[in-house]
Amino acid sequence: MELTAATTIRKPGTDVYTFWRDLENLPTFMAHLEQVRVTGDRTSHWVADAPFGNDVQWDAEIVDEVPGEKIAWRSTGNADVPNAGTVWFVPAPDGASTEVHVLLTYDIPGGTIGKAVAKYFGEEPHQQLDDDLRRLKQVLETGEVIRSDGAPWGKRARKEFPQRPAQPLSDAELAKGADA
Amino acid sequence: MRANTWAGRNKVEVRDVPDPKILNGRDAIVRITSTAICGSDLHLVDGYVPTMQDGDVMGHEFMGEVIEVGPDVPADRLRPGDRVVVPFPIACGACAACAAELYSCCENSNPNAGIAEKMFGHPLAGIFGYSHLTGGYAGGQAQYARVPFADVGPLKIDSDLTDEQVLFLSDILPTGYMGAEMCDIRPSDVVAVWGAGPVGQFAMDSARVLGAATVIAIDREPYRLRMAEQAGYKTINFDDADVRSRLLELTGGRGPDKCIDAVGMEATHGSAHIGAYDRIKQAVRSETERPHALRQAILSCRSGGVVSVIGVYGGLLDKFPAGAWMNRSLTLRTGQCHVQRYMKPLLDRIERGELDPTRIITHTLPLDQAERGFEIFKNKQDNCEKVVLKPVKRHRHFSKNDNGSSAGEVGI
Helix, strand or coil, X not given: CEEEEEEEECCCHHHHHHHXXXXXXXXXXXXXXXXXXXXXXXXXXXXXXXXXXXXXXXXXXXXXXXXXXXXXXXXXCCCCCCEEEEEEEEECCCCCCXXXXXXXXXXXXXXXXXXXXXXXXXXXXXXXHHHHHHHHHHHHHHCCCCCCCCCCCCCCHHHCCCCCCCCCCCHHHHHHHHCC | CEEEEECCCCCXXXXXXXXXXXXXXXXXXXXXXXXXXXXXXXXXXXXXXXXXXXXXXXXXXXXXXXXXXXXXXXXXXXXXXXXXXXXXXXXXXXXXXXXXXXXXXXXXXXXXXXXXXXXXXXXXXXXXXXXXXXXXXXXXXXXXXXXXXXXXXXXXXXXXXXXXHHHHHHCHHHHHHHHHHCCCCCCCCEEEEXXXXXXXXXXXXXXXXXXXXXXXXXECCHHHHHHHHHCCCXXXXXXXXXXXXXXXXXXXXXXXXXXXXXXXXXXXXXXXXXXHHHHHHHHCCCCCCECHHHHHHHHHCCCCCEEEECCCCCCXXXXXXXXXXXXXXXXXXXXXXXXXXXXHHHHHHHHCCCCCHHHHCCEEEEHHHHHHHHHHHHCCHHHCCXXXXXXXXXXXXXXXXXXXXXXXXXXX
């Protein structure tokens, strides 16, 4: 499966590149990712949440990189869901902003995990990637993922719609979910 | 706290809801001293804006006192104790739209942007108390409100102007002003304004201060037309006269140079069969608007004129007079108001006495009577033009009878 998406962020390309190149930043805006741990100069370990409370884990390596312009990576070893991605950082015509173009590919296997993952991604995968990039833009432009009273869950995009009623959260609700 | 909430179609209800809390670093919590009911609230209550939920706190015109700020609000920008008017669009101040002063198109403030994008092609900003399509933010018809990006939007009021003089800087005064500004008014211009409700009245005042030669108000409510007349404008009651013919008479056959639609999606009009057509289509959801005022403005405007649309539309309309628009070189301009752009200059005009926003207030009620406020405003009872609601300043301890009798204020 191939997914593409793009956004424009009003920051210089080097800022956007630097933020993304620290792969441990990715879970702050990508809904599926729980953790990315950098294990070497070009290697990392990724943990994504999957349906039914399972985690999907894999190792990844950066396979191509042009500082300030492009980062490409792919999973290595025996990944449950082999995947690869490339992100390009392109100066926008306004001279102040950077276009971020993302290409993700997933090799969804057969078997139980494959079915579960396919179902998981089946819920509007493009929308999820678009929303991920929207949060990247929020983080870089405003410093954080924006929360409303009806959508207090930050990057937990799948909960954003339908939302809860737009009224302040009680302390119990706040303790339970707002920062997850 | 007490808050006025959406409780289903044609129903609002004042309820107890939790107090707002800081969720983002640039939030502020405001204790509300005055809030208002807006014409666009009626589109929510009437059920024409989708994605409302039972319990949503309503209201997007409010002001009050800052009682708490998040850790990322610069102290030189806003601090507890400041008196502020809060603009209805929530804007981050950092994206390309905000940089272009298009605050109501802010690219970061709507957490539900995906849904808005599907409906409108591109998302719009978050708006207080205005459905989940615009983010699901709790509104300001309440005792307290959380204000995101508090370092960008709220306007500090340092002078001793009353709440009533400055409250409408939150929405309807800048909206009316933007409607007139989009007309590029010249000294010889005749400006016709459809709708003599609060926004229409402010569009008229703004057209006058921007130098229009003549301003004409179009409505069917005699008390609203009287209000316009008392402010010095000509009037047309569309129940008594054919609007286009009357406008031609008043302009030597040319038509108004500039036309402002301050009505929007729930227009009513004198022609029964077209009215019925729109009502039926809207009722079965095959068009979301009743665009009669817009059609009439386009057909009445002089060739080469400007039609400026500040009435709220939500989705799709049909029978749009594209032929008149194209063949007669009309300019159509519109937008949700970019309130942040206008607040300070309009405050200056209020301070200089060029604008008196208090002239439209007909009713002031306690917040607990919001339901009644909606009823008289919606049904134009008791000559109602604009309702201001006053939340009660809360006391820390409530007796068993909940009459708030004991002393000690919260958070001041």
